[in-house]
Amino acid sequence: MQRTLGTCYYPEHWPEAVWERDAARMAEAGLTWVRIGEFAWGRIEPAPGDLHWDWLDRAIGVLGQAGLKVVLGTPTATPPRWVVDKHPDMLAVDAEGRPRKFGSRRHYCFSHAGYQEECRRIVTLMADRYGRNPHVAAWQTDNEYGCHDTILSYSEAARGAFRDWLAQRYQSPDALNRAWGNVFWSMDYASFDDVDLPNLTVTEPNPSHALDFRRFSSDQVVRFNQVQAEIIRARSDAPIAHNYMGRVTDFDHFKVGDDLEIASWDSYPLGFLEDRVGADDAKKRHFARQGDPDFQAFHHDLYRAVGRGRWWVMEQQPGPVNWAPYNPAPLPGMVRLWSWEAFAHGAEAVCYFRWRQAPFAQEQMHAGLLRPDSADAPAMDEARQVAAEIAEAPEVQPAQAPVALIFDYDADWAWSVQPHGAGLSYFGLVLECYRALRRAGLSVDIIRPDAAQLAGYKAIFAPGLMHIPDDMKAALLASDAQVVLGPRAGARTRDMAIPDRLPPDLPGIDLKVTRVESMRPDMPVPLSGDGAVTGYLDEIEGVGETVLETEAGQPVAMRFGGLTYLAGWLDARGFDRLVSEIAGRAGVATHPMPEGVRIRDTGTERFWFNYNPHPVSVEAGELPPAGVIRQPR
Amino acid sequence: MQRTLGTCYYPEHWPEAVWERDAARMAEAGLTWVRIGEFAWGRIEPAPGDLHWDWLDRAIGVLGQAGLKVVLGTPTATPPRWVVDKHPDMLAVDAEGRPRKFGSRRHYCFSHAGYQEECRRIVTLMADRYGRNPHVAAWQTDNEYGCHDTILSYSEAARGAFRDWLAQRYQSPDALNRAWGNVFWSMDYASFDDVDLPNLTVTEPNPSHALDFRRFSSDQVVRFNQVQAEIIRARSDAPIAHNYMGRVTDFDHFKVGDDLEIASWDSYPLGFLEDRVGADDAKKRHFARQGDPDFQAFHHDLYRAVGRGRWWVMEQQPGPVNWAPYNPAPLPGMVRLWSWEAFAHGAEAVCYFRWRQAPFAQEQMHAGLLRPDSADAPAMDEARQVAAEIAEAPEVQPAQAPVALIFDYDADWAWSVQPHGAGLSYFGLVLECYRALRRAGLSVDIIRPDAAQLAGYKAIFAPGLMHIPDDMKAALLASDAQVVLGPRAGARTRDMAIPDRLPPDLPGIDLKVTRVESMRPDMPVPLSGDGAVTGYLDEIEGVGETVLETEAGQPVAMRFGGLTYLAGWLDARGFDRLVSEIAGRAGVATHPMPEGVRIRDTGTERFWFNYNPHPVSVEAGELPPAGVIRQPR
Amino acid sequence: MQRTLGTCYYPEHWPEAVWERDAARMAEAGLTWVRIGEFAWGRIEPAPGDLHWDWLDRAIGVLGQAGLKVVLGTPTATPPRWVVDKHPDMLAVDAEGRPRKFGSRRHYCFSHAGYQEECRRIVTLMADRYGRNPHVAAWQTDNEYGCHDTILSYSEAARGAFRDWLAQRYQSPDALNRAWGNVFWSMDYASFDDVDLPNLTVTEPNPSHALDFRRFSSDQVVRFNQVQAEIIRARSDAPIAHNYMGRVTDFDHFKVGDDLEIASWDSYPLGFLEDRVGADDAKKRHFARQGDPDFQAFHHDLYRAVGRGRWWVMEQQPGPVNWAPYNPAPLPGMVRLWSWEAFAHGAEAVCYFRWRQAPFAQEQMHAGLLRPDSADAPAMDEARQVAAEIAEAPEVQPAQAPVALIFDYDADWAWSVQPHGAGLSYFGLVLECYRALRRAGLSVDIIRPDAAQLAGYKAIFAPGLMHIPDDMKAALLASDAQVVLGPRAGARTRDMAIPDRLPPDLPGIDLKVTRVESMRPDMPVPLSGDGAVTGYLDEIEGVGETVLETEAGQPVAMRFGGLTYLAGWLDARGFDRLVSEIAGRAGVATHPMPEGVRIRDTGTERFWFNYNPHPVSVEAGELPPAGVIRQPR
Ligand SMILES: [Zn+2]
Ligand SMILES: [Zn+2]
Ligand SMILES: [Zn+2]
Known part of the structure; x- marks a missing residue:
């Protein structure tokens, strides 16, 4: 086209x-x-x-x-x-x-x-x-x-529709109460018509309540x-x-x-x-x-x-x-x-x-x-x-990228309901991962969290997937690609509960997140070597190979064959190391980019872009400020 | 007296x-x-x-x-x-x-x-x-x-009175719709009784709506x-x-x-x-x-x-x-x-x-x-x-100052409705100009935006006058004084629209503001020479003489005879340069002041004030902290 | 036990x-x-x-x-x-x-x-x-x-109960009007049923109104x-x-x-x-x-x-x-x-x-x-x-500490109603004083503001007591202990008025707070010697002995026998000096602590605690990070 x-x-x-x-x-x-x-x-x-x-x-x-x-x-x-x-x-x-x-x-x-x-x-x-x-x-x-x-409306109309949505999803108030753990603070409902919207509560509402309201609100847009x-x-x-x-x-x-x-x-x-x-x-x-x-x-x-x-x-x-x-x-x-x-x-x-x-x-x-x-x-x-x-120019020639990055709206809602640390967001985490892939000169396909999307990639990054359905877990484990999961991978069931066997609860993988912590952004935890964990860290126990660890020896990335579990939110240098490591294993060539320069490959061309207000010299030539080079592949 | x-x-x-x-x-x-x-x-x-x-x-x-x-x-x-x-x-x-x-x-x-x-x-x-x-x-x-x-009340009483005020001003809803450009987002009203107060809208209200509410609210005080x-x-x-x-x-x-x-x-x-x-x-x-x-x-x-x-x-x-x-x-x-x-x-x-x-x-x-x-x-x-x-002391002897500075409440409301950059305000701009005049040792008359007030001044500063009625434009152009207009001079019609011929739309002056931009306060744009534009800049095209320009050669002040158009919000050094330039042309002597020292002339005396917590030596003598010197003229 | x-x-x-x-x-x-x-x-x-x-x-x-x-x-x-x-x-x-x-x-x-x-x-x-x-x-x-x-609820139920509480306390609306000074802005009430809760007023409510609402709200919890x-x-x-x-x-x-x-x-x-x-x-x-x-x-x-x-x-x-x-x-x-x-x-x-x-x-x-x-x-x-x-371990052996620190909830409410300077709070002041006592290695009894609690202490610190009932004043003056009052001691009557004879209004003590000021936190007022006043300062006139003064010679602490009036909010170094001075007079031995190390004495043991993430060597031995040493007394 x-x-x-x-x-x-x-x-x-x-x-x-x-x-x-x-x-x-x-x-x-x-x-x-x-x-x-x-x-x-x-x-x-x-x-x-x-x-x-x-x-x-x-x-x-x-x-x-x-x-x-x-x-x-x-x-x-x-x-x-x-x-x-x-x-x-x-x-x-x-x-x-x-x-x-x-x-x-x-x-x-x-x-x-x-x-x-x-x-x-x-x-x-x-x-x-x-x-x-x-x-x-x-x-x-x-x-x-x-x-x-x-998207989020706290109107009477929304309240009524939310109750209908809950009734459809849970069929009985008791099922909802169990799913949400409403026993926790005597929050059980006797009827769906008792459920209010999760705003203006005295302290935070039940995260399951809040997450279901996010899901409902999204469904209303889909229907509209x-x-x-x-x-x-x-x-x-x-x-x-x-x-x-x-x-x-x-x-x-x-x-x-x-x-x-x-x-x-x-x-x-x-x-x-x-x-x-x-x-x-x-x-x-x-x-x-x-x-x-x-x-x-x-x-x-x-x-x-x-x-x-x-x-x-x-x-x-x-x-x-x-x-x-x-x-x-x-x-x-x-x-x-x-x-x-x-x-x-x-x-x-x-x-x-x-x-x-x-x-x-x-x-x-x-x-x-x-x-x-x-x-x-x-x-x-x-x-x-x-x-x-x-x-x-030649026609649009889409080409599958070597690397996939999963983006899951449901995970974004779960993080927003429960960031655990101020300022942490799923979108932010995925974007940081994406930036590192771009800094490595990689073209990326973003894909939805769907088992059918995984084929053909050499590496799949899936940071922060709070809930992973069983078929998706199976597909990720069965993939030939290098797969990166975590932090917070499989941290929650569909109903926003911690899984009985602890996260990430991956069949056949001997790995448990035994404790999690969030930290001030001015308190990076240095990695052994270079880079740091910042803001969030899963404490993990498992039998995999440690790929990254803190200076104190706490594992931050652990490998089980083609699967790597990332336990922390990495800073830029840390993510660069992870991307380099995974790309190496996956056999994907990287091209470290100067600051502000990026490339993108199509089926026919490599594009170079200079986002800097100053010129940069790259292998493809001289890039003036705002410069673009189109290089045939 | x-x-x-x-x-x-x-x-x-x-x-x-x-x-x-x-x-x-x-x-x-x-x-x-x-x-x-x-x-x-x-x-x-x-x-x-x-x-x-x-x-x-x-x-x-x-x-x-x-x-x-x-x-x-x-x-x-x-x-x-x-x-x-x-x-x-x-x-x-x-x-x-x-x-x-x-x-x-x-x-x-x-x-x-x-x-x-x-x-x-x-x-x-x-x-x-x-x-x-x-x-x-x-x-x-x-x-x-x-x-x-x-002043601004969002009560039922205010809403009713605002509708009456609009009916008086526009006579028909269609006239209001045209004046405000309500076609923009299907905001047309069929009746004045449809118009609500401009608070709690989903995103910003129509600036014409907001400005009229400001004008109405002021009129209510006047009547009261x-x-x-x-x-x-x-x-x-x-x-x-x-x-x-x-x-x-x-x-x-x-x-x-x-x-x-x-x-x-x-x-x-x-x-x-x-x-x-x-x-x-x-x-x-x-x-x-x-x-x-x-x-x-x-x-x-x-x-x-x-x-x-x-x-x-x-x-x-x-x-x-x-x-x-x-x-x-x-x-x-x-x-x-x-x-x-x-x-x-x-x-x-x-x-x-x-x-x-x-x-x-x-x-x-x-x-x-x-x-x-x-x-x-x-x-x-x-x-x-x-x-x-x-x-x-001698009796109060008022004397017309050599320099006038126009203050226009309507312009303040227009800026507040549409500052374009965070933190920008008309009051702030006029005060910065006033400070520079005081730093130059000048006594100033502040005057209302009224053609009848312009007589007798050697220089007239009128920064930020968003709307300038035709008679005022004529009077400013006819003045013998050095007149400084801008930034945002004549940027809007009475109804808060951009004039068809682009601002400042001054009869006989070949000057257009073709684009405007606001900038982060930590991103000053250096002037050639000394000083900088900070926060706001009109991009101008015209045939006048460039008085100030950026290091990159973009005009920041342009002179057309006695009229100078100031295109940017200047920092203190930039304003000092402008004041010096205009005072020189106007034949007004300046006296650069030490920090925290100010003078003010009456008909009979020159007053020296030391706002510093330390003594300062000036030509009139030694000023202790909080010192005042009264010097006969 | x-x-x-x-x-x-x-x-x-x-x-x-x-x-x-x-x-x-x-x-x-x-x-x-x-x-x-x-x-x-x-x-x-x-x-x-x-x-x-x-x-x-x-x-x-x-x-x-x-x-x-x-x-x-x-x-x-x-x-x-x-x-x-x-x-x-x-x-x-x-x-x-x-x-x-x-x-x-x-x-x-x-x-x-x-x-x-x-x-x-x-x-x-x-x-x-x-x-x-x-x-x-x-x-x-x-x-x-x-x-x-x-605690603070602005419901209809609270409003009704507050009116009842006021009627009980004041018996007549005129008594309330006089107590609160409602004449100030024509705020007089003709009936208790006219009194609203002190939220959403145009500018701040009457501080007496606000303080009574705080007292009422506390009483509701007590009754509940x-x-x-x-x-x-x-x-x-x-x-x-x-x-x-x-x-x-x-x-x-x-x-x-x-x-x-x-x-x-x-x-x-x-x-x-x-x-x-x-x-x-x-x-x-x-x-x-x-x-x-x-x-x-x-x-x-x-x-x-x-x-x-x-x-x-x-x-x-x-x-x-x-x-x-x-x-x-x-x-x-x-x-x-x-x-x-x-x-x-x-x-x-x-x-x-x-x-x-x-x-x-x-x-x-x-x-x-x-x-x-x-x-x-x-x-x-x-x-x-x-x-x-x-x-x-031995059984719990409580021992009276040598030093008492008074904590008064009513004073906290008075400060919160009228902090005078942004960020100032009674709790903050008392905690700063407590920190200094701990840094000096002292064990402290916190006591309620009650004359019956004062016996047996060598030193009594009572910072910030905004209102001091007469019997408490008498008891403090009669105490054998070194007593520290202020800043803002006795600054208000029970009804939140300034006492006729000016604070602190202590019988027999020739001392008046003639003016008060609050200051930016980045504007410490240096003490002569070491330390500074920060944020708040009472200007005092009195015949006592100056214990601390500003570099400019303004008294900051003044002694009248065993009573010391502290006029300012001290920084850490200032509080250390005050504690040292008072402890010396009281005959209480101090043990200056390394940063992050604290001690506490019981009847039988001295405990050492290391809050640092690094080891510290103290007289009792080596304290590892998080270390505890129990030393028999
Ligand atoms: Zn039952
Ligand atoms: Zn029609
Ligand atoms: Zn009467």
Whole structure:
């Protein structure tokens, strides 16, 4: 498949007179896709049942006539005011018990039946009207599920639905009580209708309660999305996507993705560096105008898995954004670099958000390809350059990477319910592991925690898998790959209990986690040799070969044939040692990278990226700041 | 007019037997004014309609007999409990949606009609009784509007009044929708009654929505105050004041001031240094017992403008206060220095808060001129010294300063709604500019953003004016002065949109802000030469002469004849360079000041102030710690 | 009395089949006590009136048959869900006005009459059944009053009860108004029913209001506990205890203790170091696996006073806990050290919490003596060693210490209502003083603020006593001991007013605090000689002998015969100087301790403890890390 570019456009924001010129400029710039419609409910249906499709018909027509393919978004992320007036209790409720008011976006609770019905209605109407429109070449459901912390709702609607979900899962209150260990503090329930949502408790709620609420909340998103996907699929042959966000882990993207053809995500490297990467100040300064060298790549690899190979960047940062604590401009060249990093990871399309900077409302400080006065913004030239480059480039050639890294949303929830040490998170652990793999010059496939995904890899890293189902344990043990598990591997049963035989409870492996501890981040435990454990350490007993140990001789990584149990959260140097060790055993060649330089291999090319604001000399040549080298393989 | 001193007194706090002795001691100390009454509603009207004026009659009599002039405060900042019982919904509601309970002060919402009526009633009764009392020589409305964050209320009353205000302003919901750009996220309203207050939205509300709520909230204060002023003015010839606070910018003080004869403010240099100046720790340590060298002066100059020349310090810190995070004692001499700094800026009166330290209730740790045991507190001697000095000093001789600095409350709200970078504020920007002017030894007039105020200045600094009305643009361009605009000058239309032709959109000036960025505070962008841009930078294109530029050659200040556009937030060194450059062009002589030393010129004298805890030698002589030199001009 | 060990056990968490084996292992390990029942209400009474005592009968039987003595807890800290369904308004309400939901523990308001009645009923039933059971050798009321910030409740029930309490105390609203100084801001009340709880006020509430609410809240706990104690005492001869927490000062433990035979507390040295000691990062790192060298000792001495000599550690940390920000494992030997430190301070019993780590619910990460798989956890060997050692050791021989330190809960509330400087707390001040005494090698008796407790001491330290009743003043002045008062001694009347004659208002002592100031923690005021005042300083005038003064000559400690007034909060070096000075005058020998080493004397032995992770050589011999030396006296 040919690589393509696109942009996000809001015809409803602009006089109809400029649509044609806009469309022509998009086409001229080499763009293929134009996403529209996802916030337009208010103009489609300004009052209940008063439908205004005409303008949207014309907008799609104008864009299509210019040769552009339309991605049509369902508008359910922004219900108009009248929908809220009709269903006042559709608003989500935050963890403090406060309804989240109308006046921005995503102001709905996934569990509200009335709002679900409104969505079914408007999506059906939209799919009926545009399902066979020749210019509508793809769909997007809703917009950025989970953005602005919108998955967990503590509303009455959510409470009722949670009780139903529990009843379905446990069948009897006693089964729930046993599963959760409610005997602990006389927390037994006599009825599912006694179960409340786990917020505002006097001290922490039962972790099983909290984890089930996380699982329920994720399932509500899956169902909400599935309804839309089914309606559209019955009426259109165009593929359906959703645009996920960076580091939103509050729902299971794999399960949502199972109902869609394409995964896509919204990539804002500079905003993310400031507000969610977790970098320290020195790193934030160094990469302020380039973004983190691994964060985007991680999500590219993650969403390639979510899309089962088909994935896009639906929104690509083109300049300063408006929403981060600080909003600098990108270094010249970075918009091109970010685009090529996406293509190197197999993206089918990269769409710049947004076409023209809006002069009004919440995102008026968000750059676009055009300035508010319609002149080209700096990103436009870089987009044109990429368009020219992909026209010459070989087609997308995905290749299985030698190394797999498992990402498990359920594990993320379990860690968030019980981090054990302040600041510890599953996402953070997996990202640290991913960084080490990238520093070693390795291309990585992120895979879901599914036995069927393991084939063909030489090494499989699976840090932090709190609960491992039996079939997954069997598959990991049966794999030919070098497999790394831990810390906290199999630490919990499905119901969030410690397994009777102690973790990791792997059949045939003589290994027990007998005690765990978390430590201050300023108290690293040095490894014998180099590197350290920081923050978290499983105390293990077993008969395997010690691969890493503390200076005091406590085992930190222990090998049982192809399986290595990692007992601690390693610092960067420690992870580098582990990756080197495992890659060596797996027969995978590593290429240690200079700081800020990264590579990625496709079936046909090796890509080199320089995230530094200074030039770097590498074996493939001279990399200027923001430089990209494409090296045939 | 002769300079005067005064104090704040609460006869209701003390046995009537001590009033006479207190009055005599005030007079003996050289005080002229005594402010009373502003918290006494509960003793004036302990139950609905049960009026007890007798004690207040006697108190005023005793004070007047001693030769003191009374400033009588309306008691509306502390409605008694029964008022709240009668109007339970009169309580303001905070941004979290919680009613702010009875039990301290300022427990009312400016928009509550019932409470407005109670105020009208009690103020009328008070003005009827004391409007012609010979001892009542001035009035104060309410007390410290905005203190304790009391301007923005999210109550039902505020919501209703906001809807009325919007209907008045926009006339139709569609006009509002267009003005705000509500199409952006399907936020259109079909009726004004659909508009909610902009708190607790899922993500940020529309900035136009937020800004209009700020403007509405300010207007409510103006109306509230106006009602009282009109009642008093119809019944008394004495001038009316309000006592504003330091760094409270939530309402437009100029508009409130238009209904009053005198502006006054409550100056707490040590408390403010700790809780609102924004100083770093080193500065807080250095000036812990002296206060910031510029913060009081800034407010003196600001409130001189608010009072159209007539202004007081209504409350002057006389010793440790009770309410800051840390409450040290002033360096000996500082109470005198603070008093003289006020007089140097044209104050008619300085009143020490309070006469005697209260042994009970919220401010029992707040020093007065007397200790709780009625002995003189340390400030008393300094007050006596000032009284003796002003008796010998020339009368207040205001003189127009060579340099004006514009302060615009509306700009402050726009920045607060959309700072773009964490920690950026309009007040902070203007204060930084003011500091640089003071470091250059310049006396400054702060002026309101009004074309009529510009005459007679050699230089006019107007940083950060987010919206500039057309007539103001014309006046600035027509001025003979050196005018400095930016950053963010004219960045928004009245409705908080980006202007079509891009900012600053100045007729006849070929200059555009094509992109803006905010940066981490630890990422200064060095200027070529010396100094740096920190935090905020407009990217500009224009044909003017570059006055300052970054090391990389990006213009930071650009000159078009007498107009200089400043594109970035400068650090202290950068501002010093700009001030030096502009003063040079304007023909204004500068006198670079040693750290912590400041001067201020009146028509007759140059004042030197030493805010350091160590002596400094200056051209006018030796300044001891807390030293003041008065040098004839 | 012989020293004993015990553990905390939850038969309801485990299959009945393992009870017997568990009991045998407890006995074999040398344990005497087993505490049970305190969270078991849900299994005792799963539905209203449906009582299931049989399992508890059998559990007590099995334990008793094994030779163990049972401590039976009343289950009122964990009312089952049906109790909350019956009394929905029994939930406490937090300071933000939010009900604190069911789902963990301590979900009740002490003031709720309906819940009080439920407690009376279940405790009566339990005492009826087990009051004469031969195996029930002690009782525990409820569990950890005040844990999770559960003393202050802002519920309707609390509001009503507070009004009753005020009516009882003041008899008339006018008396209350006068006592509180409500005239200050027109805060007078016409009826007790006008008084609200002091949360969510616009600015701080009246400190008298806030202090009375603290006193009321404490009294509610005393009454709640008293009811249970009286029920049990009428039905059982076994002593009654409550298990207090570390640094919970929201109620008066002395008054609760007056209704009980034994004080006990729950000692978690590593958790407390992280979450409540107030240590800086360097100290947290150094003692991360050992705990603070003074914090446990302080509580041991405090609760010895609360228990009038009889006290236990009811819960002793045996390994990593689950609830602190970071949860490291103890250094080997520390469980033994902690146990011996308790015995050195006179503990009758030390019970390890808990027997077996629970695999489920909130504390599944909390270590026990057994691992979840029932194997011995590391603490088990240390417990066995202690059991062996106490078998050989002399009996508990309490001895009055030469030095007393007064701890006054009422003073703690007054400081918390009015710290005057950020971060200042009474508890912190007293602990700093205690640390200095320990650094000087002194054994200390903590005593309640009661004239009858003063006899027999050579030195009495009473820092920070905000209010001192007249009889206490007289007793302190009459004491033969060296007495240290201040800072803030007698700073307030009972009603939280400044005394007319200024503090400390001591009959016959010519000393006045004329002004007070608080200072930034980074602004120490150096003492002449060595050490500094930090954070707080009384300015004093008096005719005593200056013992300490600032470099500038301001007196910081002033002596009047045997009385020394301390005017400032001293740093460690300053406190060391003061302790040395006072001990010298009192004729008490000091033994300056190396860092992390502490001693404690009983009637028969001197104990040496090494809290360092490295060995230290002392006069008594070589102390390894976690080392204990018992030296006969
Ligand atoms: Zn219509
Ligand atoms: Zn009356
Ligand atoms: Zn039953």
